[in-house]
Amino acid sequence: MAETKPVLMQGNEACAEGAISAGVRFYAGYPITPSTEVAELMAAKLPELGGVFIQMEDEIASMAAVIGASIGGMRTLTASSGPGFSLKQENIGYAIMAEIPCVIVNVQRMGPSTGVPTAPAQGDVMQTRWGTHGDHPIIVFSPASVYETFYLTIAAVNLSQKLRQPVIMLLDEVIGHMREKVLIPEAGKLLVEKSSDNVPADWKPYDEKGLTPLVPFGFGHYYHVTGLFHDQYGFPTGDPPQVERALDRIHGKLEKYRDEIVLTNYIGHKEPRVVIIAYGCTVRSARAVVKKAYWQNRLPVGLLSLQTLWPFPDKEVAAIAKQADVIIVPEMNMGQIVGEVERYACGNAEIVPLNRYDGEMISPDQISELLGRWL
Amino acid sequence: MSNRQEVLLTGAGGQGLILASIILAEAAVNDNKNVVQTQSYGPEARGGASMAGVIIDVDTIEYPKVTKPSVLLCMNQASFNKYIPKVEESCIIIVDSTFVSGSYREDYKITALPITQAAREQLGREVVANMLALGAINAATGLVDREIFRESIFKLAPKGSGELNQQAFDLGYRLFNEGMGQNLGISSQTPQ
Amino acid sequence: MEQLTQDFLRTKKLPHIWCPGCGNGIVTAALVRAIERAGYNQQDVVIVSGIGCSSRAAGYLNFNTLHTTHGRALAFATGLKMARPELKLFVIMGDGDCSAIGGNHFIHAARRNIDLNAVIINNHIYGMTGGQHSPLTPTGMKATTAPGGTLERPFDLLELARGAGATFGARGNAAQPRQLEQLISRAANHKGFSVVEALSQCPIAYGRRNKLGGAVEMLREMKDKAVSVEKASTMDVDELKDKTLSGVIYSVDAPEFSEEYYRSIGKA
Numbered sequence: 001m002a003e004t005k006p007v008l009m010q011g012n013e014a015c016a017e018g019a020i021s022a023g024v025r026f027y028a029g030y031p032i033t034p035s036t037e038v039a040e041l042m043a044a045k046l047p048e049l050g051g052v053f054i055q056m057e058d059e060i061a062s063m064a065a066v067i068g069a070s071i072g073g074m075r076t077l078t079a080s081s082g083p084g085f086s087l088k089q090e091n092i093g094y095a096i097m098a099e100i101p102c103v104i105v106n107v108q109r110m111g112p113s114t115g116v117p118t119a120p121a122q123g124d125v126m127q128t129r130w131g132t133h134g135d136h137p138i139i140v141f142s143p144a145s146v147y148e149t150f151y152l153t154i155a156a157v158n159l160s161q162k163l164r165q166p167v168i169m170l171l172d173e174v175i176g177h178m179r180e181k182v183l184i185p186e187a188g189k190l191l192v193e194k195s196s197d198n199v200p201a202d203w204k205p206y207d208e209k210g211l212t213p214l215v216p217f218g219f220g221h222y223y224h225v226t227g228l229f230h231d232q233y234g235f236p237t238g239d240p241p242q243v244e245r246a247l248d249r250i251h252g253k254l255e256k257y258r259d260e261i262v263l264t265n266y267i268g269h270k271e272p273r274v275v276i277i278a279y280g281c282t283v284r285s286a287r288a289v290v291k292k293a294y295w296q297n298r299l300p301v302g303l304l305s306l307q308t309l310w311p312f313p314d315k316e317v318a319a320i321a322k323q324a325d326v327i328i329v330p331e332m333n334m335g336q337i338v339g340e341v342e343r344y345a346c347g348n349a350e351i352v353p354l355n356r357y358d359g360e361m362i363s364p365d366q367i368s369e370l371l372g373r374w375l
Numbered sequence: 376m377s378n379r380q381e382v383l384l385t386g387a388g389g390q391g392l393i394l395a396s397i398i399l400a401e402a403a404v405n406d407n408k409n410v411v412q413t414q415s416y417g418p419e420a421r422g423g424a425s426m427a428g429v430i431i432d433v434d435t436i437e438y439p440k441v442t443k444p445s446v447l448l449c450m451n452q453a454s455f456n457k458y459i460p461k462v463e464e465s466c467i468i469i470v471d472s473t474f475v476s477g478s479y480r481e482d483y484k485i486t487a488l489p490i491t492q493a494a495r496e497q498l499g500r501e502v503v504a505n506m507l508a509l510g511a512i513n514a515a516t517g518l519v520d521r522e523i524f525r526e527s528i529f530k531l532a533p534k535g536s537g538e539l540n541q542q543a544f545d546l547g548y549r550l551f552n553e554g555m556g557q558n559l560g561i562s563s564q565t566p567q
Numbered sequence: 568m569e570q571l572t573q574d575f576l577r578t579k580k581l582p583h584i585w586c587p588g589c590g591n592g593i594v595t596a597a598l599v600r601a602i603e604r605a606g607y608n609q610q611d612v613v614i615v616s617g618i619g620c621s622s623r624a625a626g627y628l629n630f631n632t633l634h635t636t637h638g639r640a641l642a643f644a645t646g647l648k649m650a651r652p653e654l655k656l657f658v659i660m661g662d663g664d665c666s667a668i669g670g671n672h673f674i675h676a677a678r679r680n681i682d683l684n685a686v687i688i689n690n691h692i693y694g695m696t697g698g699q700h701s702p703l704t705p706t707g708m709k710a711t712t713a714p715g716g717t718l719e720r721p722f723d724l725l726e727l728a729r730g731a732g733a734t735f736g737a738r739g740n741a742a743q744p745r746q747l748e749q750l751i752s753r754a755a756n757h758k759g760f761s762v763v764e765a766l767s768q769c770p771i772a773y774g775r776r777n778k779l780g781g782a783v784e785m786l787r788e789m790k791d792k793a794v795s796v797e798k799a800s801t802m803d804v805d806e807l808k809d810k811t812l813s814g815v816i817y818s819v820d821a822p823e824f825s826e827e828y829y830r831s832i833g834k835a
Contacts, residue, residue, distance in 0.1 A: 008400050026649070056642065057642075064639040065642055065649070066646060068643040068647035068650070069650035070650075118415075174439060177413065179397065179412040180409075180410060180439070181409055181410050216651070217613050218653070220610040224634065284439060288438045361438075361439075363442070
């Protein structure tokens, strides 16, 4: 792939640039630290591209406007942080239920509540999974660099379009605010999911046969969109078999495309004794440690970094647990993903959480020190 | 990891340290190096203390935060008092003697330069003190190729101020070179 | 009254879920006639609604219909209108939906003067949940959550909208469907944010509890109380006591938001 000159880019900026590269032309949002840069960049760039930027009256309205614009046929994005992300939850559930594609960015900050607005944390992992009510599926990406932010945002837009499913980009303050060198391919060299322009004559918005493209409003297909359980034409139903089928449908599409959605990366020893499982900015500290321990000192250690948090990389974790004696899970919270690791490790490895929740990053030294207990 | 250079720019909000850190990072990218730039946000960034870090390395940079500065810039007294005790002896320290005074241990490599004063008196604009500081840092460390650095300044400086900012950068070089010649140091001279 | 155009109704979805005597059907019919009268292409019309009895109307109308979340219809509609300014959007809300949980979106849609046609079916009560008081329930009236009568004062919805910047405000009622149709029709032709408050009866959850009689009595009272703007100008304060103004209360010109936006980016 031909790549242009390296550039210096901020994480939040990479999110906006990735979205634009993937065809996003509508942004609705509300100011909140530490995600505001995404909005500011979209406000500067979208009008030049003929797109729409709108600052809404609140976070709830932002989420609603994004869904409205998606139904109009635009690719959409909204960005927020902790408190604002909480406010968006009801309408995120609506988008899941009505199968409206959109990408929601949450640049995590220290919570709960107003917390420490400028301090990094990874406390929203479970909120991205279960923030909205009901038994819903969700896709969540967690980048560990500016480069990954760019590419995962494109992947988020693509998957969201293809599966008609909201996708959440879960950044943390460190990744959102840091600037680093990235290589961005020329426009046109990126893999961007095309909109389908051939609509079958018997098109149904929620075809029981499976995935079906969204035909925007205004093109003569008079269907109904609702947050109520609905039949394949979108009309409300409370009929138990249809309700069950509808829930199976929205979960089933993620299961079917699971391997396209779940992204992880392993570096280190082929037969590791100790493996670190990390995501977001914590990956960087872990990688510094593994590079030294494995690349320099040939110790039996490895790092499984999770770019996808939800659906949880169950198979990958289960496989690692069979190899390793110990799995260390560093997180900038009181322990969230560690529960999932435990669940899928099935007792095959000792699971050791490493938690930090004082608003600072976990340092490589902290991980090294813990690692030293087994090596 | 021996190639890792950690630069910490400290001072007060409004002294242009964040922009300076971004320009330094941009220059390093243009010089084909790996770089990560971070900064302190929040109430600290609103008029009070300001801090930005730039890590430059030929290898991939993993941990993005500055932990052992190899270069420290202090643009006011508060930052000088706060950060000096935290750095190692090998750290190259540049202070703006316009705002910083006091005597410190001789074993620190402290270079005191009248950065803001020179910007004001020789270029007529205090706001370019940040570029002057970058010139002094680069003169002291050779972090980035000088010409590439100058080009990066021109590119990122506010419209119409590219040349002035380049002049400030060059003046920083001169100040550092002259300052070293005169053995100017904070421990041997107390600015007024 | 002439037959409704069947093209614009999803007849297979009927009968509707509304209670006997409910005014929602009358208002919905007036809306359909107004759309017909405006001569829009079917595919250019979008019906957006919130949550509540009135918002179920969207499901019965044969257009692109968007049944959103409680209170948020105008925010969804704002996104859609900005994405597709050529579409004609009618936003059906109930009194609680629009003025309580959706109050913020209501005033900001008015402030932007975005070209949406808000039709608020005001029956003074939360019907779907069984009769709780809303911000448009008159003081003293009973509800399940105000068993001794509500102490709260109601909004004047049209004045609220006007204060927030709405450029068109009209009030009609279910007892005078022909006038209501004309008001919605005028709202549709108005460029900018328009508000039509359609007074309606809820004999089950409101009328019965407040001893207002059945649908017929409630409609009769609605009609008796209604005074046109023209007639009101000839009446004094005492005469106007207990009356309700009906007709176009205000209509002014101001820049419309989506048009201004696309002009500003060079695409209009």
